[in-house]
Amino acid sequence: MSLITDMDQTSLPCDGCAGRQGTVCGAFDDAGIAALFGLVRQQSFTSGQWIIEQRQPADRAFLLSSGHASVLRLTAQGRRQVIAFLFPGDFFAFSAEPVYQYGALALGDVMACLLSRRQLDTLLDRHAAAGNRLRRRMARLLDSHAELAFTLGRKQALEKVAAFIWYLHFKHHKLGHTGDECPVPMSRTDIADFLGLTGESVSRALTALRTEGVISLPEAHRIQVRDPARLRQIGIVESGLAAEPG
Amino acid sequence: MSLITDMDQTSLPCDGCAGRQGTVCGAFDDAGIAALFGLVRQQSFTSGQWIIEQRQPADRAFLLSSGHASVLRLTAQGRRQVIAFLFPGDFFAFSAEPVYQYGALALGDVMACLLSRRQLDTLLDRHAAAGNRLRRRMARLLDSHAELAFTLGRKQALEKVAAFIWYLHFKHHKLGHTGDECPVPMSRTDIADFLGLTGESVSRALTALRTEGVISLPEAHRIQVRDPARLRQIGIVESGLAAEPG
DNA sequence: CGTAACATTGACCTCCATCAAAAAATGTGG
DNA sequence: CCACATTTTTTGATGGAGGTCAATGTTACG
Numbered sequence: 001m002s003l004i005t006d007m008d009q010t011s012l013p014c015d016g017c018a019g020r021q022g023t024v025c026g027a028f029d030d031a032g033i034a035a036l037f038g039l040v041r042q043q044s045f046t047s048g049q050w051i052i053e054q055r056q057p058a059d060r061a062f063l064l065s066s067g068h069a070s071v072l073r074l075t076a077q078g079r080r081q082v083i084a085f086l087f088p089g090d091f092f093a094f095s096a097e098p099v100y101q102y103g104a105l106a107l108g109d110v111m112a113c114l115l116s117r118r119q120l121d122t123l124l125d126r127h128a129a130a131g132n133r134l135r136r137r138m139a140r141l142l143d144s145h146a147e148l149a150f151t152l153g154r155k156q157a158l159e160k161v162a163a164f165i166w167y168l169h170f171k172h173h174k175l176g177h178t179g180d181e182c183p184v185p186m187s188r189t190d191i192a193d194f195l196g197l198t199g200e201s202v203s204r205a206l207t208a209l210r211t212e213g214v215i216s217l218p219e220a221h222r223i224q225v226r227d228p229a230r231l232r233q234i235g236i237v238e239s240g241l242a243a244e245p246g
Numbered sequence: 247m248s249l250i251t252d253m254d255q256t257s258l259p260c261d262g263c264a265g266r267q268g269t270v271c272g273a274f275d276d277a278g279i280a281a282l283f284g285l286v287r288q289q290s291f292t293s294g295q296w297i298i299e300q301r302q303p304a305d306r307a308f309l310l311s312s313g314h315a316s317v318l319r320l321t322a323q324g325r326r327q328v329i330a331f332l333f334p335g336d337f338f339a340f341s342a343e344p345v346y347q348y349g350a351l352a353l354g355d356v357m358a359c360l361l362s363r364r365q366l367d368t369l370l371d372r373h374a375a376a377g378n379r380l381r382r383r384m385a386r387l388l389d390s391h392a393e394l395a396f397t398l399g400r401k402q403a404l405e406k407v408a409a410f411i412w413y414l415h416f417k418h419h420k421l422g423h424t425g426d427e428c429p430v431p432m433s434r435t436d437i438a439d440f441l442g443l444t445g446e447s448v449s450r451a452l453t454a455l456r457t458e459g460v461i462s463l464p465e466a467h468r469i470q471v472r473d474p475a476r477l478r479q480i481g482i483v484e485s486g487l488a489a490e491p492g
Numbered sequence: 493c494g495t496a497a498c499a500t501t502g503a504c505c506t507c508c509a510t511c512a513a514a515a516a517a518t519g520t521g522g
Numbered sequence: 523c524c525a526c527a528t529t530t531t532t533t534g535a536t537g538g539a540g541g542t543c544a545a546t547g548t549t550a551c552g
Contacts, residue, residue, distance in 0.1 A: 073396055075484060081396040096386035101485055124381070128374045131381060135370070138384045140342035145391035150319055150327040152398035153442030157508065188531065196399030198509055203532055220517065220531060238321060239347055403540065434499065447540060449500055466499060466549070 040113045045106040052092065054103035059117045061093030067110035068185040072193065073102045082194035085186060087171050093120060094138075107185050147239065152196045155236060160195040161205035163235030165215060169225055181224040209234075286359045291352040298338065300349035305363045307339030313356035314431040318439065319348045328440035331432060333417050339366060340384075353431050393485065398442045401482060406441040407451035409481030411461060415471055427470040455480075 042065070045051055051062060051069060069086040083102055086092060092104055094117075124131045151163055172182035184191075188199040195202070209215045214231050216224045225231055288311070291297055297308060297315060315332040329348055332338060338350055340363075370377045397409055418428035430437075434445040441448070455461045460477050462470045471477055 073392070075396075075400075075482060077482075079396075079400045079482075081400045083392045083395055094381075094385040094388070096382060096389050097485070101389065102392060125374075125378060128371075128377070131374070131377050132371060135340075135377060135381055135384065136342060138381065138388070139340040141388065142340070142384070142391065143342050143347065145388065145395070146319070146329045146348060148395055149329055149391070149398060150321075150325075152395060153439075154321075154325045154327045193399075199531080200510085200533085201508060204508090207532075236321060236323075236325075239343070444541060445499075446501085446542085450540090453500075 040115055042111065042113050045110040045112065047106060047108045049106045049110075050103050051106055051110065051112055052100055052102075052104040054101065055099055058095040058097055058100045061091070061115055061117050061120050062104070063113040063115075064088055064090045064092070065111040065113055068107040069110060069112075070105050070107055070186060070190055070194075071102050072105060080193040081196075082190055085190075085194070087175060089175070093117065107190070143239075157195075157197055157201045158205045158208055159234060159236055160197065161191070161202055161235075162209060162214070162231050163237055164191060164195060165209070165223055165225065166228075166232055166235045166237050168223065169228075180226070180228070181218070181222060184221045184223055286361055288357065288359050291356040291358065293352060293354045295352045295356075296349050297352055297356065297358055298346055298348075298350040300347065301345055304341040304343055304346045307337070307361055307363050307366050308350070309359040309361075310334055310336045310338070311357040311359055314353040315356060315358075316351050316353055316432060316436055316440075317348050318351060326439040327442075328436055331436075331440070333421060335421070339363065353436070389485075403441075403443055403447045404451045404454055405480060405482055406443065407437070407448055407481075408455060408460070408477050409483055410437060410441060411455070411469055411471065412474075412478055412481045412483050414469065415474075426472070426474070427464070427468060430467045430469055 040063075045067075052060060054074060064086045066088050068088075069090075069092075070082050071084045071086065071092065072080055072082045074080055085107075086104065095101065124134065151160055155163065168184065169180075169182050186194075188202045191197075192199045192202045197205075206215070206217065209231075210217055212230075214225075214227045214234065216226055218224060286309075291313075298306060300320060310332045312334050314334075315336075315338075316328050317330045317332065317338065318326055318328045320326055331353075332350065341347065370380065397406055401409065414430065415426075415428050432440075434448045437443075438445045438448045443451075452461070452463065455477075456463055458476075460471075460473045460480065462472055464470060
């Protein structure tokens with residue numbers, strides 16, 4: 001697959017890259033960032049467009065400046081598995097394969113900074129600190145993948161959906177927003193393909209949580225958390241810290 | 247979680263470490279290996295012993311010299327999810343968390359080379375090449391985790407078990423063995439907890455594959471593949487190369 | 493050899509997928 | 523801004539894959 005990582009909150013605005021602020025590029029030291037922005041070329045995508053296409057040479061990486069994307073695999077028989085959702089500031093790169101086994105699909109309007117993998121590799125070779133920080137980032141990503149494995153393997157539908165809402169809100173706050181309400185940038189089917197369910201089951205789970213008073217749904221693509229403690233309990237979100245993809 | 251990676255086949259015998267040959271430590275350059283073996287202390291474990299315990303400080307790493315282990319998470323309610331199986335030469339390290347969210351359990355007799363994470367980090371900081379190779383290794387591990395996500399989310403029981411057998415044989419050959427028969431070092435329950443099934447379902451799937459003539463089971467912990475093409479087809483193992491955990 | 497742990501097989505039931513229809517949201521042109 | 527067409531979401535009815543519980547057969551080990 002590929003590295004999909006969210007970069008630090010700590011670091012720099014990304015004007016040179018995105019034209020709007022984003023907190024990104026945490027894995028690179030200052031020289032690295034300077035070099036990086038020299039290489040970057042920006043591109044916009046609309047809903048349903050592939051930013052990276054599955055089965056194409058794994059020679060491109062990108063940084064999501066604005067909007068959202070899903071990383072997914074599509075089999076010959078038409079089965080879909082979403083591996084991750086990307087938020088502004090998230091990074092996609094580093095398949096070990098010569099060809100991407102997964103594609104990245106724009107959910108709505110997207111701005112992305114594309115760069116070649118070769119350039120990125122060179123950059124990383126030159127800046128040891130960047131490589132080390134990236135290694136730590138990848139370790140965190142591995143943690144989150146294990147979390148996903150647990151969710152897929154050992155939770156039932158309601159628990160999966162509860163954990164997912166927890167994850168959505170975690171991301172929302174991590175991106176600097178406040179409040180108990182957050183947007184849902186992906187479709188029910190996308191959520192289902194992430195959690196190993198059907199769209200109908202996702203919908204049913206949402207209504208169940210709404211009926212129980214745990215959440216409310218002012219609109220289909222907006223969720224308000226009314227009882228965070230119970231949501232977390234239902235979702236079996238244990239890991240105190242890195243509650244990435246629950 | 248943690249990095250669990252199998253090291254290169256290319257590299258060195260591990261006598262200084264394991265007392266018996268193993269092809270390991272591929273991520274380190276020569277100076278790195280020399281330094282590494284200075285730090286190593288070896289330990290043996292018996293079936294059912296924890297090599298690394300969940301919820302303990304994530305300050306230890308280890309290299310499996312001989313035997314097998316499972317990496318698993320155990321929740322308060324007693325749900326079990328196996329994240330990976332470790333084979334001789336595999337490496338376990340690098341949780342991003344301060345405390346391991348997963349434990350490593352010996353399957354039968356095990357010899358492991360334990361080293362402290364701090365020492366390993368220092369080592370990696372000093373040897374840039376080792377860090378880079380490790381990064382590539384982690385990318386491959388991420389690929390395999392995505393493969394696991396697909397298996398857990400979008401395959402049915404028979405397909406999961408077929409893919410698992412494929413994975414077992416892949417590992418077996420990668421470790422230098424030949425032939426269509428290979429040992430199964432883990433229990434049915436372990437397999438079930440890896441694939442998101444129950445032991446009974448694994449058992450049923452195995453008999454189904456046996457009845458179909460795809461495999462045979464000379465003993466419970468030994469599987470012979472009679473029809474590799476069909477096994478692969480049933481297991482939906484697509485990725486030509488990195489067919490890690492199917 | 494005997495006992496305990498594990499694996500297989502069977503009967504039953506639950507949760508979720510599937511199929512289908514109604515309701516809501518989204519987009520488009522007038 | 524509104525009417526209409528299309529897509530998405532919700533809700534309902536039904537069936538099946540796999541979980542659960544229980545009994546039997548097998549393997550591993552003291």
